[in-house]
Amino acid sequence: GAVVSQHPSWVICKSGTSVKIECRSLDFQATTMFWYRQFPKQSLMLMATSNEGSKATYEQGVEKDKFLINHASLTLSTLTVTSAHPEDSSFYICSAPGRNDEQYFGPGTRLTVT
């Protein structure tokens, strides 16, 4: 199956700083990628759809100025959490669709804001 990587796997940052998370499709191209956030023992909540060459589409309630998404190439999307606060601590997962619409998920990035 297709492989999606994320970097870093985990990150600890201080409140008020920014953190960038990378999502890469390793053996296929992805014009669209999705960013999810998952709190402990909860479901995956879609934050935004990342579109190569155009602006991301954000879900209702997600601040686009706080969660900056850039889809610079057909294999890379980045999520930057700006001015991070402790309530932003979560598991961030990206995914990219395969040939048959199945979603291939990255391994996730655990963000802890102190």
Add this chain to the structure above:
Amino acid sequence: QQPVQSPQAVILREGEDAVINCSSSKALYSVHWYRQKHGEAPVFLMILLKGGEQKGHEKISASFNEKKQQSSLYLTASQLSYSGTYFCGTEETGAQKLVFGQGTRLTINP
């Protein structure tokens, strides 16, 4: 709109069967099933696109009802490796995105 999964949790002995249901109030374009183990990303199991469709692989199968509003995942003769949280992801026609249910935690004991 988030689909509703049931049950929320299941505890089985190895070798027993389980059924997990996923329901939507709207007709869907597709239903996806994923399994997630603690601290890991979800892993794709299968996708259903057609009303009345049934598909499976080894001892895990799924169905999609004719109205395309309800799907069930069947785990037969469960193995210890089946433990994890199962999520259905639903896609409404034209939405081009998945909305996940709240998950069903499956525990398999020896």
